[in-house]
Amino acid sequence: MWFKNLQIYRLTAPWTMTSEQLEASLAAQTFSAGTSVEMQTQGWASPRENGMLVHTVNRQLLLELATEKKLLPATVVNQVSKARAAELEEQQGFKPGKKQMKEIKEQVTDELLPRAFSIRRSTRVWIDPVNGWLVVDAASPAKADEVFKLLLKSLEQLPFASLRTERSPLSAMTDWLAADEAPGGFTVDQDTELRATGEGKATVRYVRHTLEPEDVRRHIAGGKQCTRLAMTWSDRVSFVLTESLAIKRVAPLDVLKENTDSMARDDNERFDNDFMLMTGELAKMIADLVQALGGEEQQKKAA
Incomplete structure (x- = not known):
């Protein structure tokens, strides 16, 4: 279960929250599978698949952000929308304008979403209260930002900063x-x-x-x-x-x-x-x- 990538952040204040308190804070944002019309859903999942959102070993904390995303390629939406626009043009005698095309694409997206495939990925988070580190197993800062957005929704405050060193x-x-x-x-x-x-x-x-x-x-x-x-x-x-x-x-x-x-x-x-x-x-x-x-x-x- 070793992390493959490390986006490293410094906790800027002592970590005082217990595992139980953290568990309770995360519970409101627990992951649940998205509906047929949701493009993406996110939430906290159990790192050990035992129902617990916080896994603790030797004072080290492990969290997991679950993300479910529908695979609906833009090329498919554009292709169906183009055919739908051609039908509308034949009916009304002129090409759909920008507003109509936007409405057509939105309608096509809503129709196709229930049939789209879903993929799920997990992003793990390690909180080290002993040494003051917060580490996200993510290949890019953008993926780490997803973690922090949900953490900030779950916790009243999260004092952290990107790790910066004297030498670049x-x-x-x-x-x-x-x-x-x-x-x-x-x-x-x-x-x-x-x-x-x-x-x-x-x-x-x-x-x-x-x-x-x-x-x-x-x-x-x-x-x-x-x-x-x-x-x-x-x-x-x-x-x-x-x-x-x-x-x-x-x-x-x-x-x-x-x-x-x-x-x-x-x-x-x-x-x-x-x-x-x-x-x-x-x-x-x-x-x-x-x-x-x-x-x-x-x-x-x-x-």
């Missing part, structure tokens, strides 16, 4: 590659992206390719900066750091997998072991990464 990942990653030296506790892997800042934004990508220091330095000297860098932390977790301080492609290495598998007796215990191991390891990794980037930006942290 763009600058730090470029310097690490130029010096051919990763920060303490980390190693550089074989995937990276270097992009120019000019109008053309020329880009060079290395995928499972040994990074030759001289080649990399030549690209940097030519004005390119590192926007993505694959790294490994403490020989335990591999990931890709991006220029926006998002962490992607998170994967525990074999040493962690072996320890987890040997401890678990059943699925429930395995899930809890995985969650406890993940939160423990990632909390340390995030702290080390923040330190490698010069620490948290003091003005933002104070705000």
